[in-house]
Amino acid sequence: MEPIMPYLRAFLVGGLICVVAQLLLDGTRINPAHVMVTFVCLGAVISALGLYQPLIDFGGAGATVPLTGFGHALLQGINKDVMEFGPVGLLTGGLRATSLGITVAIVSGVLVAMFFNPKGN
Amino acid sequence: MDAGSKERQLTKRIGRQTLLFRRRPVVVSTATAVGPEETKGPLAADFDVTHHSNLFGQKSWEHAETFMLRESAKLAISKVGLSPDQIDLMLAGDLLNQIIASSFAARDLYIPFIGLYGACSTMAEGLALGAVFVDGGYADRVVAAVSSHYDSAERQYRYPTEFGAQRVPTAQRTVTGAGAALLAGSGEGPVITHATIGRVVDMGIKDANAMGTAMAPAAAHTILQHFTDTGLRPDHYDLVATGDLASVGHGIASELLREGGLDLGTRYTDCGMLIYDLNQQRVSSGGSGCGCSAVVFCGHFMRRMLQGELRRVLLVSTGALLSPTTTQQGDTIPCIAHAVAVEMPPPSGQPGGEG
Amino acid sequence: MSKDKSRRGKTKARRTAQAVRSGSPPGMASPGKEQSRQVKDYRQLATQLEPRRPILRNVIAAFLVGGVICTIGQGAMQVWNGRGLPAEQGASLTAATMIVLAAILTGLGVYDLIGHAGGMGSAIPITGFANSIVAPALEFKREGYVLGVGARLFQVAGPVIVWGTFVAIVVGALRMLFLGA
Numbered sequence: 001m002e003p004i005m006p007y008l009r010a011f012l013v014g015g016l017i018c019v020v021a022q023l024l025l026d027g028t029r030i031n032p033a034h035v036m037v038t039f040v041c042l043g044a045v046i047s048a049l050g051l052y053q054p055l056i057d058f059g060g061a062g063a064t065v066p067l068t069g070f071g072h073a074l075l076q077g078i079n080k081d082v083m084e085f086g087p088v089g090l091l092t093g094g095l096r097a098t099s100l101g102i103t104v105a106i107v108s109g110v111l112v113a114m115f116f117n118p119k120g121n
Numbered sequence: 122m123d124a125g126s127k128e129r130q131l132t133k134r135i136g137r138q139t140l141l142f143r144r145r146p147v148v149v150s151t152a153t154a155v156g157p158e159e160t161k162g163p164l165a166a167d168f169d170v171t172h173h174s175n176l177f178g179q180k181s182w183e184h185a186e187t188f189m190l191r192e193s194a195k196l197a198i199s200k201v202g203l204s205p206d207q208i209d210l211m212l213a214g215d216l217l218n219q220i221i222a223s224s225f226a227a228r229d230l231y232i233p234f235i236g237l238y239g240a241c242s243t244m245a246e247g248l249a250l251g252a253v254f255v256d257g258g259y260a261d262r263v264v265a266a267v268s269s270h271y272d273s274a275e276r277q278y279r280y281p282t283e284f285g286a287q288r289v290p291t292a293q294r295t296v297t298g299a300g301a302a303l304l305a306g307s308g309e310g311p312v313i314t315h316a317t318i319g320r321v322v323d324m325g326i327k328d329a330n331a332m333g334t335a336m337a338p339a340a341a342h343t344i345l346q347h348f349t350d351t352g353l354r355p356d357h358y359d360l361v362a363t364g365d366l367a368s369v370g371h372g373i374a375s376e377l378l379r380e381g382g383l384d385l386g387t388r389y390t391d392c393g394m395l396i397y398d399l400n401q402q403r404v405s406s407g408g409s410g411c412g413c414s415a416v417v418f419c420g421h422f423m424r425r426m427l428q429g430e431l432r433r434v435l436l437v438s439t440g441a442l443l444s445p446t447t448t449q450q451g452d453t454i455p456c457i458a459h460a461v462a463v464e465m466p467p468p469s470g471q472p473g474g475e476g
Numbered sequence: 477m478s479k480d481k482s483r484r485g486k487t488k489a490r491r492t493a494q495a496v497r498s499g500s501p502p503g504m505a506s507p508g509k510e511q512s513r514q515v516k517d518y519r520q521l522a523t524q525l526e527p528r529r530p531i532l533r534n535v536i537a538a539f540l541v542g543g544v545i546c547t548i549g550q551g552a553m554q555v556w557n558g559r560g561l562p563a564e565q566g567a568s569l570t571a572a573t574m575i576v577l578a579a580i581l582t583g584l585g586v587y588d589l590i591g592h593a594g595g596m597g598s599a600i601p602i603t604g605f606a607n608s609i610v611a612p613a614l615e616f617k618r619e620g621y622v623l624g625v626g627a628r629l630f631q632v633a634g635p636v637i638v639w640g641t642f643v644a645i646v647v648g649a650l651r652m653l654f655l656g657a
Contacts, residue, residue, distance in 0.1 A: 006550055006554070007550050010543075010546045010549065010550035011543035011544070011546060011547045011550075012543065013546070014543050014545065014546025014547070014549070015538075015539040015542045015543030015546070016539070017542065017600060018538040018539060018594075018596050018597040018600045018601070019535050019539050019542070019596075021538065021596035021600045022531075022534050022535050022538035022595050023531070024596075025596055026529045026531045026534055026535075027531075029328070032287070033632065033635055033636075035596065035599070036600065036604070036605075036635070037635050037636055037639045037640075039600060040636050040639065040640035040643075041640060041643040041644075043640075044643050044647050044648075045643070048647045048648065048650070059546075060550050061547070061549035061550035061552070061553045061570060062543075062549075064549070064567045064570065065545065065546045065549040065570070065602050065603075066542070066546070066601050067600050067601075067602070067604075067605065067636065069571075069602070070571075070602065070605070070636075070640060071643075071644065073564075073567070073571075074640050074644035075644045075647060075648055078644055078645065078648035079648065079651070082652055087652070090645050090648050090649055090652070091645065093648070094640075094644045094648075095641065097564070098568075100568040100569070100571070100572050101568060101571040101572060102637070104575045104576060105579075105605070105609045105610075106609070108575060108576055108579035108606065108610060109579065109609045109613035109614075109625070109629050110621075110625060110629075111579075112579050112580070112582065112583040112610050113613040113614050113617045113625045116584070116614060117614070117617070118272075118281070118611075118614045118615050118617075119282070119283070119585035120176075120182065120271070120275075120283075121175070121271055121272065121282060121588075137499075180618070276615055276616075280611070281611040281614065281615035281616070281631075281632070282588070282615055283582050283583075283585060283587065283588050283614050283615065284591065284607060284608060284611035284612070285587050285588045285589075285590055285592065285594075285598050285599065285604065285607050286588075286591060286599075287534075287591060287592055287595040287596075287599075289529060290526075290527040290528075290529060290530070291526050321505075322503060322505075323504040323505065324492065324495075324503035324504070324518040324519075325503055325504055325511075325514070325515030325516075325518060325519060326518070326522065331526065334526060338492065338496050338502070338503065338518065342497075342502070345496065345497055369527065373522065376521075376525065377492055378493075380486070380490040380492070380493035380494075381493035381494075381496065381497050382493075382497075406527075453515075455504070
């Protein structure tokens with residue numbers, strides 16, 4: 001039972017975060033892009049209140065993989081840089097902490113474009 | 122004649138918006154090209170050209186769309202033993218910015234060309250204008266052609282084709298298809314008797330995922346105006362077919378027509394609902410795009426008219442005149458619908474005339 | 477639909493039909509108060525006659541698809557953490573792994589199908605973010621690598637990065653002010 005608990009919790013937390021997003025989308029009829037932006041910003045805000053880390057402690061990847069986790073990473077990066085470099089850390093911390101993810105996305109995009117073609121529908 | 126005089130001597134215009142074609146231009150031939158998804162629909166047997174890939178062997182979606190438009194025009198012309206240099210005029214339009222599929226096809230065909238933009242209403246627009254040229258004696262052979270392509274429309278109006286956006290029930294699927302009709306002053310085939318030019322109608326819908334809803338009032342407006350202008354009875358036409366209102370817009374338009382005093386019953390249908398199997402194919406509420414009314418009319422309705430199954434059809438292509446810019450700026454969606462009345466004359470040897 | 481609601485619907489349909497038949501410009505082309513009245517009528521009619529979104533089906537799909545993606549992420553995280561790396565690096569590498577996975581699925585033409593089915597269940601996880609970057613890169617390849625791929629890479633994901641960064645800075649600054657550096 002023990003080994004699968006982290007997976008079950010990740011499934012639950014991740015699934016529930018997506019449910020909230022889907023309810024927001026279908027309930028208010030706003031653009032999917034607006035929902036995604038809302039979630040990354042929400043992640044930053046909840047993180048600043050110190051409430052996101054407990055969610056990660058419980059849900060693991062269920063909390064880090066969604067876009068809210070990206071917002072959390074941005075904010076934690078800022079906190080870290082501010083502690084180390086002072087106020088300029090506000091500007092350097094976010095992208096520094098997420099640099100791996102964003103760079104991998106850019107490189108993947110370019111490489112996939114080089115080796116694949118869009119299939120369309 | 123004094124331009125300000127109240128008495129206008131227009132012998133070919135009836136009512137407020139309808140043109141009467143006294144010389145009855147003939148639709149001597151038509152041709153269609155469709156993509157793989159359309160060949161899975163119920164009308165597959167009525168289409169001429171298809172390909173297993175939506176690229177049609179070309180290097181991009183846009184090139185594929187040009188290919189479809191050009192080949193269907195060429196085929197329509199060759200079906201009656203003519204070649205492009207014998208055609209007086211080409212009227213064509215599509216959904217792409219600057220109507221590039223039409224312009225590039227016109228370059229290849231080298232026919233005197235007038236480009237049209239009416240969004241998805243362009244087929245009826247082209248047929249109406251073509252009829253005007255022929256009836257007015259300004260051209261004896263006119264090809265009217267339009268096209269649309271699912272992928273070229275998606276990447277221009279919405280998202281890149283490999284992006285995982287979810288579809289909503291009111292959405293529609295842009296038809297990958299091109300239809301061409303050759304009109305002539307004489308010959309065998311159905312004739313165009315009237316055309317009603319639409320006005321732009323906007324009842325305040327902003328949702329670009331609910332185009333059927335946005336276009337329904339424009340369709341109702343044009344259809345009601347057509348029957349008012351001509352004084353025809355509701356059962357005059359075997360079919361009144363809107364272009365791409367799909368299941369949602371069709372329901373709303375039916376309601377508006379009934380409340381407007383015109384009950385067409387089952388005679389009222391929609392090309393967007395006919396071209397796909399709404400239950401089996403993932404097309405939300407149905408088809409859309411210029412190609413929708415084009416291939417359904419040029420392929421399916423034409424076949425049924427030539428086989429004697431349908432005698433009179435009113436084609437009402439419907440267009441939503443929006444762009445991604447207007448949506449982002451928070452504007453509503455202005456729409457238009459044009460109506461073209463096509464009638465199969467009685468077989469030669471029998472008396473003709475109005476029914 | 478209740479009898480009262482259906483009667484109100486009929487009234488709206490009749491009023492819209494009258495506006496359309498009247499000969500005067502209808503809807504957005506009519507002046508002031510008339511415009512808002514007609515637009516309101518039609519919008520309400522449309523809401524009544526349009527099919528409802530299948531919210532329950534969408535929510536269940538989002539839950540399942542999002543849950544599965546995050547579970548896969550959990551697996552990736554266990555692998556990275558097993559190598560004794562600090563926690564933030566583990567999270568970053570997990571994100572990177574999921575991004576590469578989504579990029580490949582996008583290239584193979586599979587991710588859009590996951591998106592159609594999963595809705596927010598595929599858009600909210602980092603895989604959706606990756607798909608939103610790789611899809612335009614792939615799509616606009618035909619316009620060349622510089623002006624196509626290069627310019628359009630962030631066409632869909634841009635807002636997430638721009639606003640995430642901006643809001644995080646504002647929130648971080650507020651936090652700094654209230655809690656001290």
